[in-house]
Amino acid sequence: MENRNFQMDTQWNIIHYPEKPKGFGILIIGDERHFVDESKCFWTQNEGKLAIINELKDAGYTIFSSNLYGRNWGSEDAVELAQRLYQHVIRSEILNNKIHILAEGMGALAAIKLLEKMKGSIRSLVLLNPILSLKNHLEQEKEHKFFYKKLMRELTAAHQTDQSTLENEIFKMDEVVNLDYECPITIIQVLSGGKAYTQSKLYQKVINTPKINPIFILPEKKPQLGTMLIKFFNSHEKVL
Structure with a gap:
């Protein structure tokens, strides 16, 4: 079985299964265009995102995601559903209790709230082109x-x-966003379009800890994202 789609609180969710699971899970919290329905999701419909999914699966990761009420902008309902999805997946799959999170764009708003609510359950967090504030x-x-x-x-x-x-x-x-957690966090910003450059300037203003140094990559380096993610996640799996 490559993936399983199921509903929670009217929202569709999806689990992507690797051929050779390594026992670690990744929760993907998507951007404005993200969706999950009864048979597919944005990350399998978009060519670049699908390549990342496939690389993560090839590396043995079990990946899960939710529709999270669409354009939720970090709402409490979305954060609560993400927590419930985590609990469901941990109960139903053979996975380590501490998960990685990959959040893109708007999804960073929910991910940052989860850092506070799920202390001890998040192994590492990657924020991709995030909206932090x-x-x-x-x-x-x-x-x-x-x-x-x-x-x-x-x-x-x-x-x-x-x-x-x-x-x-x-x-x-x-204006300052609290990212000073024990959980390892990295920010990856793809420098495409004027908005991305503006966003990169904001990081210095809103990040409250010197522990986080955003990584900036050019659009032509996007095919390397999967490798970058796997390297980061792997480096935080030494302690179970």
Whole structure:
């Protein structure tokens, strides 16, 4: 069986099985375009992402992911479902209790909340082109009225509150994001498009620990992502 799709709380989830499992699991938390349905998911439909999935499976990793209510923007519902998915997978599969997390873009918002809630259960965390601060992201989008309106619609739906309340809450947030955890964390930023360069400047402003030095790669190096991930994950599997 290559993969198994199942539902939890109306949301589809998927487990990708390696041919020769090594006993370690990776939770993927996707970006805005991410989805999981009854037969497929974004990471198997996208050629570049599928290549990463296949490399991780070839290295023996069991990979799991959830639709997480679509564009959830790190909502509490999404974080809670991610925790429940972890518990389900740990109960149903033969895996080490401490998992790796790979979070892309918007998925970083949920992943950072999981660091706090799942202390001791996360082995390592990779943030790929992450949105670390909702406050900074909103401030960036304010310059583009159409995108700002669209983003606010998604945020109010995800967090189930009205726009003015949400804006007040977000703009009161601390600019600095707490990433000072014992769990090893790395950030990989693919430098494609102006937004990525802007995002890279934000890292210095929002990261609160010198332990994390973001890695910047050019778009033509993207095929090396799978190898980079495997090397990072492997290096944090010495202690079971």
